[in-house]
Amino acid sequence: MxxxxxxxxxxxxxxxxxxxxxxxxxxxxxxxxxxxxxxxxIDSDPQCNLTYSLEIDEVQQEFALENNLAAIYESGQDAESCLIRLRDHLSLIAASPDLVMTEVTLDSSPETLSTEPEKILRNALSPICARYDYILVDCPPNQGMLTLNALVAADWLIIPTLASVISLTGLERMLEQVHEIVHGEPPLNANLKIMGVLLTKFRKDRTVEVDLETRLRSCPEEFCVFKTVIPDRSQFELLGELKAQTGRSLLDLSMVSYSLLPYLTLAMEVEKILLPKSVRSV
Ligand SMILES: Nc1ncnc2c1ncn2[C@@H]1O[C@H](COP(=O)(O)OP(=O)(O)OP(=O)(O)O)[C@@H](O)[C@H]1O
Ligand SMILES: [Mg+2]
Structure with a gap:
Protein backbone atom coordinates (compact mmCIF):
# COMPACT_ATOMS: atom_id res chain seq x y z
CA MET A 1 0.00 0.00 0.00
CA ILE A 42 0.10 2.39 23.35
CA ASP A 43 -0.39 1.90 27.07
CA SER A 44 3.09 2.04 28.56
CA ASP A 45 2.04 2.30 32.20
CA PRO A 46 1.82 -0.70 34.57
CA GLN A 47 -1.29 0.94 36.08
CA CYS A 48 -3.00 -0.01 32.77
CA ASN A 49 -5.33 2.98 33.02
CA LEU A 50 -5.42 3.58 29.27
CA THR A 51 -6.22 -0.08 28.57
CA TYR A 52 -9.03 -0.03 31.14
CA SER A 53 -10.41 3.32 30.04
CA LEU A 54 -10.78 2.21 26.43
CA GLU A 55 -13.34 -0.41 27.46
CA ILE A 56 -12.08 -3.34 25.45
CA ASP A 57 -14.49 -6.27 25.25
CA GLU A 58 -14.01 -9.64 26.96
CA VAL A 59 -12.39 -11.34 23.96
CA GLN A 60 -9.97 -8.46 23.63
CA GLN A 61 -9.25 -8.54 27.37
CA GLU A 62 -8.40 -12.23 27.08
CA PHE A 63 -6.18 -11.48 24.07
CA ALA A 64 -4.45 -8.63 25.95
CA LEU A 65 -3.47 -10.95 28.81
CA GLU A 66 -0.85 -12.58 26.56
CA ASN A 67 -0.33 -10.05 23.79
CA ASN A 68 0.72 -6.79 25.34
CA LEU A 69 3.57 -4.35 25.76
CA ALA A 70 5.23 -6.43 28.50
CA ALA A 71 5.43 -9.37 26.06
CA ILE A 72 7.11 -7.08 23.52
CA TYR A 73 9.76 -6.10 26.07
CA GLU A 74 10.16 -9.44 27.84
CA SER A 75 9.87 -12.04 25.07
CA GLY A 76 10.58 -9.99 22.00
CA GLN A 77 7.04 -10.57 20.73
CA ASP A 78 6.38 -8.56 17.59
CA ALA A 79 4.21 -5.47 17.93
CA GLU A 80 1.96 -6.57 15.05
CA SER A 81 0.74 -9.59 17.01
CA CYS A 82 -0.28 -7.35 19.94
CA LEU A 83 -2.54 -4.96 18.02
CA ILE A 84 -6.13 -4.63 19.23
CA ARG A 85 -8.50 -2.92 16.81
CA LEU A 86 -10.86 -0.66 18.75
CA ARG A 87 -12.66 1.29 16.04
CA ASP A 88 -12.05 2.30 12.46
CA HIS A 89 -8.70 4.08 12.46
CA LEU A 90 -8.02 3.39 16.13
CA SER A 91 -5.94 0.52 17.57
CA LEU A 92 -4.35 -0.24 20.92
CA ILE A 93 -1.34 -2.05 22.28
CA ALA A 94 -2.42 -2.87 25.80
CA ALA A 95 -0.45 -2.75 29.03
CA SER A 96 -0.45 -5.46 31.65
CA PRO A 97 0.53 -5.30 35.32
CA ASP A 98 3.61 -7.37 34.28
CA LEU A 99 5.10 -4.08 33.13
CA VAL A 100 6.07 -3.49 36.77
CA MET A 101 8.53 -6.38 36.49
CA THR A 102 9.61 -5.25 33.03
CA GLU A 103 10.58 -1.88 34.48
CA VAL A 104 12.54 -3.59 37.29
CA THR A 105 14.37 -5.87 34.84
CA LEU A 106 15.14 -2.99 32.50
CA ASP A 107 16.58 -1.06 35.43
CA SER A 108 18.53 -3.77 37.20
CA SER A 109 19.70 -6.24 34.55
CA PRO A 110 18.85 -4.73 31.18
CA GLU A 111 21.28 -6.98 29.32
CA THR A 112 18.95 -9.95 29.87
CA LEU A 113 16.41 -8.21 27.64
CA SER A 114 18.54 -6.42 25.09
CA THR A 115 21.93 -4.94 24.40
CA GLU A 116 20.18 -1.62 23.78
CA PRO A 117 17.58 -1.60 26.57
CA GLU A 118 16.46 1.97 25.94
CA LYS A 119 15.74 1.23 22.26
CA ILE A 120 13.48 -1.82 22.62
CA LEU A 121 10.26 0.10 21.92
CA ARG A 122 11.74 2.03 19.01
CA ASN A 123 12.95 -1.21 17.38
CA ALA A 124 9.64 -2.96 18.03
CA LEU A 125 7.60 -0.17 16.43
CA SER A 126 9.67 0.28 13.31
CA PRO A 127 7.99 -2.57 11.33
CA ILE A 128 4.45 -1.22 11.96
CA CYS A 129 5.09 2.53 12.03
CA ALA A 130 4.20 3.23 8.42
CA ARG A 131 0.66 1.92 8.86
CA TYR A 132 -0.26 4.78 11.17
CA ASP A 133 -0.41 8.53 10.91
CA TYR A 134 0.00 8.78 14.67
CA ILE A 135 1.33 6.50 17.38
CA LEU A 136 0.59 7.95 20.83
CA VAL A 137 2.41 6.50 23.84
CA ASP A 138 0.96 7.00 27.33
CA CYS A 139 3.77 7.04 29.91
CA PRO A 140 3.81 6.26 33.64
CA PRO A 141 4.33 9.07 36.18
CA ASN A 142 8.09 8.57 36.53
CA GLN A 143 11.30 8.93 34.56
CA GLY A 144 12.11 5.22 34.51
CA MET A 145 13.03 2.93 31.63
CA LEU A 146 9.49 2.71 30.19
CA THR A 147 9.34 6.49 29.85
CA LEU A 148 12.91 6.54 28.51
CA ASN A 149 12.01 3.93 25.86
CA ALA A 150 8.99 6.01 24.80
CA LEU A 151 11.11 9.17 24.56
CA VAL A 152 13.76 7.37 22.52
CA ALA A 153 11.11 5.98 20.14
CA ALA A 154 9.29 9.31 19.75
CA ASP A 155 9.57 12.16 17.28
CA TRP A 156 7.48 14.41 19.48
CA LEU A 157 6.65 14.96 23.11
CA ILE A 158 3.48 16.42 24.59
CA ILE A 159 3.78 17.39 28.27
CA PRO A 160 0.42 17.72 29.98
CA THR A 161 0.57 19.79 33.13
CA LEU A 162 -1.73 21.44 35.62
CA ALA A 163 -1.42 25.18 36.09
CA SER A 164 -0.02 24.82 39.59
CA VAL A 165 3.42 25.62 40.99
CA ILE A 166 3.99 22.04 42.15
CA SER A 167 3.16 20.65 38.69
CA LEU A 168 5.62 22.99 37.05
CA THR A 169 8.49 21.26 38.90
CA GLY A 170 7.50 18.10 36.99
CA LEU A 171 7.76 20.13 33.81
CA GLU A 172 11.28 21.28 34.68
CA ARG A 173 12.43 17.70 35.29
CA MET A 174 10.88 16.63 32.01
CA LEU A 175 12.79 19.36 30.14
CA GLU A 176 16.05 18.22 31.78
CA GLN A 177 15.43 14.61 30.72
CA VAL A 178 14.67 15.69 27.14
CA HIS A 179 17.85 17.76 27.06
CA GLU A 180 19.91 14.71 28.08
CA ILE A 181 18.23 12.50 25.47
CA VAL A 182 18.71 15.00 22.64
CA HIS A 183 22.15 16.38 23.53
CA GLY A 184 23.77 13.47 25.44
CA GLU A 185 27.05 11.90 24.33
CA PRO A 186 25.96 10.09 22.23
CA PRO A 187 22.39 11.38 21.93
CA LEU A 188 19.81 8.67 22.53
CA ASN A 189 17.35 10.40 20.21
CA ALA A 190 18.48 13.57 18.44
CA ASN A 191 15.10 13.75 16.64
CA LEU A 192 13.00 14.25 19.74
CA LYS A 193 11.15 17.58 19.73
CA ILE A 194 8.81 19.08 22.28
CA MET A 195 5.52 19.66 20.48
CA GLY A 196 4.09 21.55 23.39
CA VAL A 197 3.11 21.87 27.00
CA LEU A 198 -0.61 21.21 27.43
CA LEU A 199 -2.51 22.86 30.26
CA THR A 200 -5.09 20.40 31.56
CA LYS A 201 -7.95 20.48 34.08
CA PHE A 202 -7.72 24.23 33.68
CA ARG A 203 -10.02 26.49 35.69
CA LYS A 204 -10.25 29.91 34.19
CA ASP A 205 -12.24 31.05 37.21
CA ARG A 206 -9.08 30.64 39.36
CA THR A 207 -6.80 33.65 39.24
CA VAL A 208 -3.76 31.61 40.30
CA GLU A 209 -4.17 29.32 37.26
CA VAL A 210 -4.73 32.19 34.85
CA ASP A 211 -1.62 33.95 36.20
CA LEU A 212 0.46 30.79 35.82
CA GLU A 213 -0.78 30.35 32.27
CA THR A 214 0.32 33.91 31.44
CA ARG A 215 3.73 33.31 33.01
CA LEU A 216 4.21 30.02 31.15
CA ARG A 217 3.26 31.55 27.82
CA SER A 218 5.78 34.35 28.28
CA CYS A 219 8.64 32.00 29.22
CA PRO A 220 11.62 32.47 26.90
CA GLU A 221 12.11 28.69 26.90
CA GLU A 222 12.66 26.20 24.14
CA PHE A 223 9.10 24.90 24.35
CA CYS A 224 5.74 26.25 23.31
CA VAL A 225 2.46 26.05 25.17
CA PHE A 226 -0.47 24.74 23.12
CA LYS A 227 -3.04 27.41 22.36
CA THR A 228 -5.63 24.78 23.22
CA VAL A 229 -6.29 24.46 26.93
CA ILE A 230 -8.20 21.49 28.37
CA PRO A 231 -10.77 22.81 30.84
CA ASP A 232 -11.53 21.08 34.10
CA ARG A 233 -14.62 18.92 33.79
CA SER A 234 -16.26 20.80 36.63
CA GLN A 235 -16.71 23.54 34.05
CA PHE A 236 -18.82 21.14 31.98
CA GLU A 237 -20.81 20.20 35.06
CA LEU A 238 -21.84 23.79 35.18
CA LEU A 239 -23.41 23.19 31.81
CA GLY A 240 -25.13 20.04 33.05
CA GLU A 241 -23.13 18.10 30.48
CA LEU A 242 -21.55 15.52 32.75
CA LYS A 243 -24.95 14.18 33.72
CA ALA A 244 -25.96 13.87 30.11
CA GLN A 245 -22.73 11.94 29.48
CA THR A 246 -23.34 9.19 32.01
CA GLY A 247 -23.13 5.78 30.38
CA ARG A 248 -21.61 7.09 27.18
CA SER A 249 -18.53 5.32 25.94
CA LEU A 250 -15.45 7.47 25.56
CA LEU A 251 -15.09 6.10 22.07
CA ASP A 252 -18.64 6.81 20.99
CA LEU A 253 -17.47 9.06 18.24
CA SER A 254 -20.93 9.52 16.79
CA MET A 255 -21.38 12.45 19.11
CA VAL A 256 -19.01 15.22 19.99
CA SER A 257 -19.01 15.48 23.76
CA TYR A 258 -17.82 18.39 25.81
CA SER A 259 -14.94 16.15 26.91
CA LEU A 260 -13.92 15.36 23.34
CA LEU A 261 -14.39 18.88 22.02
CA PRO A 262 -11.21 20.47 23.45
CA TYR A 263 -9.26 17.44 22.25
CA LEU A 264 -10.65 17.90 18.74
CA THR A 265 -9.32 21.45 18.87
CA LEU A 266 -6.01 20.07 20.13
CA ALA A 267 -5.95 17.47 17.32
CA MET A 268 -6.37 20.27 14.77
CA GLU A 269 -3.59 22.26 16.43
CA VAL A 270 -1.34 19.18 16.35
CA GLU A 271 -2.05 18.68 12.64
CA LYS A 272 -1.20 22.31 11.95
CA ILE A 273 2.09 22.05 13.84
CA LEU A 274 3.01 18.96 11.83
CA LEU A 275 2.23 20.51 8.45
CA PRO A 276 5.42 21.10 6.49
CA LYS A 277 6.50 24.74 6.96
CA SER A 278 6.09 25.44 3.22
CA VAL A 279 2.40 24.45 3.38
CA ARG A 280 1.81 26.22 6.71
CA SER A 281 2.87 29.58 5.40
CA VAL A 282 0.61 29.44 2.31
N1 LIG B 1 -10.29 17.82 32.04
C1 LIG B 1 -10.42 17.16 33.20
N2 LIG B 1 -11.21 17.64 34.18
C2 LIG B 1 -11.34 17.00 35.35
N3 LIG B 1 -10.77 15.84 35.65
C3 LIG B 1 -9.97 15.30 34.71
C4 LIG B 1 -9.76 15.91 33.44
N4 LIG B 1 -8.91 15.15 32.73
C5 LIG B 1 -8.61 14.09 33.50
N5 LIG B 1 -9.25 14.16 34.68
C6 LIG B 1 -9.20 13.22 35.80
O1 LIG B 1 -7.97 13.36 36.48
C7 LIG B 1 -7.53 12.09 36.96
C8 LIG B 1 -6.13 11.84 36.44
O2 LIG B 1 -6.21 11.78 35.03
P1 LIG B 1 -5.25 10.80 34.23
O3 LIG B 1 -5.37 9.41 34.75
O4 LIG B 1 -5.50 11.01 32.79
O5 LIG B 1 -3.86 11.41 34.64
P2 LIG B 1 -2.42 10.76 34.46
O6 LIG B 1 -1.45 11.87 34.32
O7 LIG B 1 -2.45 9.76 33.38
O8 LIG B 1 -2.24 10.03 35.85
P3 LIG B 1 -1.04 9.02 36.25
O9 LIG B 1 0.13 9.90 36.47
O10 LIG B 1 -1.52 8.31 37.45
O11 LIG B 1 -0.84 8.11 35.07
C9 LIG B 1 -8.55 11.07 36.48
O12 LIG B 1 -9.47 10.82 37.51
C10 LIG B 1 -9.24 11.77 35.32
O13 LIG B 1 -10.56 11.33 35.11
MG1 LIG C 1 -1.87 7.74 33.40
Whole structure:
Protein backbone atom coordinates (compact mmCIF):
# COMPACT_ATOMS: atom_id res chain seq x y z
CA MET A 1 0.00 0.00 0.00
CA UNK A 2 1.33 3.44 -0.89
CA UNK A 3 2.08 5.55 2.16
CA UNK A 4 1.58 9.24 1.51
CA UNK A 5 2.56 10.65 4.89
CA UNK A 6 5.17 10.04 7.51
CA UNK A 7 3.95 8.54 10.72
CA UNK A 8 4.44 10.58 13.89
CA UNK A 9 5.31 8.91 17.17
CA UNK A 10 4.14 11.15 19.99
CA UNK A 11 5.03 10.48 23.61
CA UNK A 12 2.69 11.85 26.29
CA UNK A 13 4.77 12.18 29.42
CA UNK A 14 5.25 14.00 32.69
CA UNK A 15 6.72 12.41 35.79
CA UNK A 16 4.09 14.25 37.83
CA UNK A 17 1.08 12.03 38.51
CA UNK A 18 -2.54 12.87 37.72
CA UNK A 19 -1.91 15.58 35.12
CA UNK A 20 -4.15 13.87 32.51
CA UNK A 21 -1.51 12.00 30.49
CA UNK A 22 -3.80 9.00 30.03
CA UNK A 23 -6.90 11.11 29.40
CA UNK A 24 -4.97 13.11 26.80
CA UNK A 25 -3.72 9.95 25.05
CA UNK A 26 -7.23 8.47 24.93
CA UNK A 27 -9.10 11.58 23.82
CA UNK A 28 -6.43 12.93 21.47
CA UNK A 29 -6.26 9.46 19.90
CA UNK A 30 -10.05 9.39 19.56
CA UNK A 31 -10.09 12.94 18.17
CA UNK A 32 -7.40 12.21 15.56
CA UNK A 33 -9.28 9.04 14.55
CA UNK A 34 -12.38 11.16 14.16
CA UNK A 35 -10.39 13.30 11.73
CA UNK A 36 -9.79 10.06 9.78
CA UNK A 37 -6.18 9.71 10.83
CA UNK A 38 -4.90 6.18 11.42
CA UNK A 39 -4.03 6.06 15.09
CA UNK A 40 -2.34 3.56 17.38
CA UNK A 41 -2.37 4.23 21.12
CA ILE A 42 0.10 2.39 23.35
CA ASP A 43 -0.39 1.90 27.07
CA SER A 44 3.09 2.04 28.56
CA ASP A 45 2.04 2.30 32.20
CA PRO A 46 1.82 -0.70 34.57
CA GLN A 47 -1.29 0.94 36.08
CA CYS A 48 -3.00 -0.01 32.77
CA ASN A 49 -5.33 2.98 33.02
CA LEU A 50 -5.42 3.58 29.27
CA THR A 51 -6.22 -0.08 28.57
CA TYR A 52 -9.03 -0.03 31.14
CA SER A 53 -10.41 3.32 30.04
CA LEU A 54 -10.78 2.21 26.43
CA GLU A 55 -13.34 -0.41 27.46
CA ILE A 56 -12.08 -3.34 25.45
CA ASP A 57 -14.49 -6.27 25.25
CA GLU A 58 -14.01 -9.64 26.96
CA VAL A 59 -12.39 -11.34 23.96
CA GLN A 60 -9.97 -8.46 23.63
CA GLN A 61 -9.25 -8.54 27.37
CA GLU A 62 -8.40 -12.23 27.08
CA PHE A 63 -6.18 -11.48 24.07
CA ALA A 64 -4.45 -8.63 25.95
CA LEU A 65 -3.47 -10.95 28.81
CA GLU A 66 -0.85 -12.58 26.56
CA ASN A 67 -0.33 -10.05 23.79
CA ASN A 68 0.72 -6.79 25.34
CA LEU A 69 3.57 -4.35 25.76
CA ALA A 70 5.23 -6.43 28.50
CA ALA A 71 5.43 -9.37 26.06
CA ILE A 72 7.11 -7.08 23.52
CA TYR A 73 9.76 -6.10 26.07
CA GLU A 74 10.16 -9.44 27.84
CA SER A 75 9.87 -12.04 25.07
CA GLY A 76 10.58 -9.99 22.00
CA GLN A 77 7.04 -10.57 20.73
CA ASP A 78 6.38 -8.56 17.59
CA ALA A 79 4.21 -5.47 17.93
CA GLU A 80 1.96 -6.57 15.05
CA SER A 81 0.74 -9.59 17.01
CA CYS A 82 -0.28 -7.35 19.94
CA LEU A 83 -2.54 -4.96 18.02
CA ILE A 84 -6.13 -4.63 19.23
CA ARG A 85 -8.50 -2.92 16.81
CA LEU A 86 -10.86 -0.66 18.75
CA ARG A 87 -12.66 1.29 16.04
CA ASP A 88 -12.05 2.30 12.46
CA HIS A 89 -8.70 4.08 12.46
CA LEU A 90 -8.02 3.39 16.13
CA SER A 91 -5.94 0.52 17.57
CA LEU A 92 -4.35 -0.24 20.92
CA ILE A 93 -1.34 -2.05 22.28
CA ALA A 94 -2.42 -2.87 25.80
CA ALA A 95 -0.45 -2.75 29.03
CA SER A 96 -0.45 -5.46 31.65
CA PRO A 97 0.53 -5.30 35.32
CA ASP A 98 3.61 -7.37 34.28
CA LEU A 99 5.10 -4.08 33.13
CA VAL A 100 6.07 -3.49 36.77
CA MET A 101 8.53 -6.38 36.49
CA THR A 102 9.61 -5.25 33.03
CA GLU A 103 10.58 -1.88 34.48
CA VAL A 104 12.54 -3.59 37.29
CA THR A 105 14.37 -5.87 34.84
CA LEU A 106 15.14 -2.99 32.50
CA ASP A 107 16.58 -1.06 35.43
CA SER A 108 18.53 -3.77 37.20
CA SER A 109 19.70 -6.24 34.55
CA PRO A 110 18.85 -4.73 31.18
CA GLU A 111 21.28 -6.98 29.32
CA THR A 112 18.95 -9.95 29.87
CA LEU A 113 16.41 -8.21 27.64
CA SER A 114 18.54 -6.42 25.09
CA THR A 115 21.93 -4.94 24.40
CA GLU A 116 20.18 -1.62 23.78
CA PRO A 117 17.58 -1.60 26.57
CA GLU A 118 16.46 1.97 25.94
CA LYS A 119 15.74 1.23 22.26
CA ILE A 120 13.48 -1.82 22.62
CA LEU A 121 10.26 0.10 21.92
CA ARG A 122 11.74 2.03 19.01
CA ASN A 123 12.95 -1.21 17.38
CA ALA A 124 9.64 -2.96 18.03
CA LEU A 125 7.60 -0.17 16.43
CA SER A 126 9.67 0.28 13.31
CA PRO A 127 7.99 -2.57 11.33
CA ILE A 128 4.45 -1.22 11.96
CA CYS A 129 5.09 2.53 12.03
CA ALA A 130 4.20 3.23 8.42
CA ARG A 131 0.66 1.92 8.86
CA TYR A 132 -0.26 4.78 11.17
CA ASP A 133 -0.41 8.53 10.91
CA TYR A 134 0.00 8.78 14.67
CA ILE A 135 1.33 6.50 17.38
CA LEU A 136 0.59 7.95 20.83
CA VAL A 137 2.41 6.50 23.84
CA ASP A 138 0.96 7.00 27.33
CA CYS A 139 3.77 7.04 29.91
CA PRO A 140 3.81 6.26 33.64
CA PRO A 141 4.33 9.07 36.18
CA ASN A 142 8.09 8.57 36.53
CA GLN A 143 11.30 8.93 34.56
CA GLY A 144 12.11 5.22 34.51
CA MET A 145 13.03 2.93 31.63
CA LEU A 146 9.49 2.71 30.19
CA THR A 147 9.34 6.49 29.85
CA LEU A 148 12.91 6.54 28.51
CA ASN A 149 12.01 3.93 25.86
CA ALA A 150 8.99 6.01 24.80
CA LEU A 151 11.11 9.17 24.56
CA VAL A 152 13.76 7.37 22.52
CA ALA A 153 11.11 5.98 20.14
CA ALA A 154 9.29 9.31 19.75
CA ASP A 155 9.57 12.16 17.28
CA TRP A 156 7.48 14.41 19.48
CA LEU A 157 6.65 14.96 23.11
CA ILE A 158 3.48 16.42 24.59
CA ILE A 159 3.78 17.39 28.27
CA PRO A 160 0.42 17.72 29.98
CA THR A 161 0.57 19.79 33.13
CA LEU A 162 -1.73 21.44 35.62
CA ALA A 163 -1.42 25.18 36.09
CA SER A 164 -0.02 24.82 39.59
CA VAL A 165 3.42 25.62 40.99
CA ILE A 166 3.99 22.04 42.15
CA SER A 167 3.16 20.65 38.69
CA LEU A 168 5.62 22.99 37.05
CA THR A 169 8.49 21.26 38.90
CA GLY A 170 7.50 18.10 36.99
CA LEU A 171 7.76 20.13 33.81
CA GLU A 172 11.28 21.28 34.68
CA ARG A 173 12.43 17.70 35.29
CA MET A 174 10.88 16.63 32.01
CA LEU A 175 12.79 19.36 30.14
CA GLU A 176 16.05 18.22 31.78
CA GLN A 177 15.43 14.61 30.72
CA VAL A 178 14.67 15.69 27.14
CA HIS A 179 17.85 17.76 27.06
CA GLU A 180 19.91 14.71 28.08
CA ILE A 181 18.23 12.50 25.47
CA VAL A 182 18.71 15.00 22.64
CA HIS A 183 22.15 16.38 23.53
CA GLY A 184 23.77 13.47 25.44
CA GLU A 185 27.05 11.90 24.33
CA PRO A 186 25.96 10.09 22.23
CA PRO A 187 22.39 11.38 21.93
CA LEU A 188 19.81 8.67 22.53
CA ASN A 189 17.35 10.40 20.21
CA ALA A 190 18.48 13.57 18.44
CA ASN A 191 15.10 13.75 16.64
CA LEU A 192 13.00 14.25 19.74
CA LYS A 193 11.15 17.58 19.73
CA ILE A 194 8.81 19.08 22.28
CA MET A 195 5.52 19.66 20.48
CA GLY A 196 4.09 21.55 23.39
CA VAL A 197 3.11 21.87 27.00
CA LEU A 198 -0.61 21.21 27.43
CA LEU A 199 -2.51 22.86 30.26
CA THR A 200 -5.09 20.40 31.56
CA LYS A 201 -7.95 20.48 34.08
CA PHE A 202 -7.72 24.23 33.68
CA ARG A 203 -10.02 26.49 35.69
CA LYS A 204 -10.25 29.91 34.19
CA ASP A 205 -12.24 31.05 37.21
CA ARG A 206 -9.08 30.64 39.36
CA THR A 207 -6.80 33.65 39.24
CA VAL A 208 -3.76 31.61 40.30
CA GLU A 209 -4.17 29.32 37.26
CA VAL A 210 -4.73 32.19 34.85
CA ASP A 211 -1.62 33.95 36.20
CA LEU A 212 0.46 30.79 35.82
CA GLU A 213 -0.78 30.35 32.27
CA THR A 214 0.32 33.91 31.44
CA ARG A 215 3.73 33.31 33.01
CA LEU A 216 4.21 30.02 31.15
CA ARG A 217 3.26 31.55 27.82
CA SER A 218 5.78 34.35 28.28
CA CYS A 219 8.64 32.00 29.22
CA PRO A 220 11.62 32.47 26.90
CA GLU A 221 12.11 28.69 26.90
CA GLU A 222 12.66 26.20 24.14
CA PHE A 223 9.10 24.90 24.35
CA CYS A 224 5.74 26.25 23.31
CA VAL A 225 2.46 26.05 25.17
CA PHE A 226 -0.47 24.74 23.12
CA LYS A 227 -3.04 27.41 22.36
CA THR A 228 -5.63 24.78 23.22
CA VAL A 229 -6.29 24.46 26.93
CA ILE A 230 -8.20 21.49 28.37
CA PRO A 231 -10.77 22.81 30.84
CA ASP A 232 -11.53 21.08 34.10
CA ARG A 233 -14.62 18.92 33.79
CA SER A 234 -16.26 20.80 36.63
CA GLN A 235 -16.71 23.54 34.05
CA PHE A 236 -18.82 21.14 31.98
CA GLU A 237 -20.81 20.20 35.06
CA LEU A 238 -21.84 23.79 35.18
CA LEU A 239 -23.41 23.19 31.81
CA GLY A 240 -25.13 20.04 33.05
CA GLU A 241 -23.13 18.10 30.48
CA LEU A 242 -21.55 15.52 32.75
CA LYS A 243 -24.95 14.18 33.72
CA ALA A 244 -25.96 13.87 30.11
CA GLN A 245 -22.73 11.94 29.48
CA THR A 246 -23.34 9.19 32.01
CA GLY A 247 -23.13 5.78 30.38
CA ARG A 248 -21.61 7.09 27.18
CA SER A 249 -18.53 5.32 25.94
CA LEU A 250 -15.45 7.47 25.56
CA LEU A 251 -15.09 6.10 22.07
CA ASP A 252 -18.64 6.81 20.99
CA LEU A 253 -17.47 9.06 18.24
CA SER A 254 -20.93 9.52 16.79
CA MET A 255 -21.38 12.45 19.11
CA VAL A 256 -19.01 15.22 19.99
CA SER A 257 -19.01 15.48 23.76
CA TYR A 258 -17.82 18.39 25.81
CA SER A 259 -14.94 16.15 26.91
CA LEU A 260 -13.92 15.36 23.34
CA LEU A 261 -14.39 18.88 22.02
CA PRO A 262 -11.21 20.47 23.45
CA TYR A 263 -9.26 17.44 22.25
CA LEU A 264 -10.65 17.90 18.74
CA THR A 265 -9.32 21.45 18.87
CA LEU A 266 -6.01 20.07 20.13
CA ALA A 267 -5.95 17.47 17.32
CA MET A 268 -6.37 20.27 14.77
CA GLU A 269 -3.59 22.26 16.43
CA VAL A 270 -1.34 19.18 16.35
CA GLU A 271 -2.05 18.68 12.64
CA LYS A 272 -1.20 22.31 11.95
CA ILE A 273 2.09 22.05 13.84
CA LEU A 274 3.01 18.96 11.83
CA LEU A 275 2.23 20.51 8.45
CA PRO A 276 5.42 21.10 6.49
CA LYS A 277 6.50 24.74 6.96
CA SER A 278 6.09 25.44 3.22
CA VAL A 279 2.40 24.45 3.38
CA ARG A 280 1.81 26.22 6.71
CA SER A 281 2.87 29.58 5.40
CA VAL A 282 0.61 29.44 2.31
N1 LIG B 1 -10.29 17.82 32.04
C1 LIG B 1 -10.42 17.16 33.20
N2 LIG B 1 -11.21 17.64 34.18
C2 LIG B 1 -11.34 17.00 35.35
N3 LIG B 1 -10.77 15.84 35.65
C3 LIG B 1 -9.97 15.30 34.71
C4 LIG B 1 -9.76 15.91 33.44
N4 LIG B 1 -8.91 15.15 32.73
C5 LIG B 1 -8.61 14.09 33.50
N5 LIG B 1 -9.25 14.16 34.68
C6 LIG B 1 -9.20 13.22 35.80
O1 LIG B 1 -7.97 13.36 36.48
C7 LIG B 1 -7.53 12.09 36.96
C8 LIG B 1 -6.13 11.84 36.44
O2 LIG B 1 -6.21 11.78 35.03
P1 LIG B 1 -5.25 10.80 34.23
O3 LIG B 1 -5.37 9.41 34.75
O4 LIG B 1 -5.50 11.01 32.79
O5 LIG B 1 -3.86 11.41 34.64
P2 LIG B 1 -2.42 10.76 34.46
O6 LIG B 1 -1.45 11.87 34.32
O7 LIG B 1 -2.45 9.76 33.38
O8 LIG B 1 -2.24 10.03 35.85
P3 LIG B 1 -1.04 9.02 36.25
O9 LIG B 1 0.13 9.90 36.47
O10 LIG B 1 -1.52 8.31 37.45
O11 LIG B 1 -0.84 8.11 35.07
C9 LIG B 1 -8.55 11.07 36.48
O12 LIG B 1 -9.47 10.82 37.51
C10 LIG B 1 -9.24 11.77 35.32
O13 LIG B 1 -10.56 11.33 35.11
MG1 LIG C 1 -1.87 7.74 33.40
Missing amino acids: KQSKKSHIVCIANQKGGVAKTTTTAYLGAALARLNRRVLV
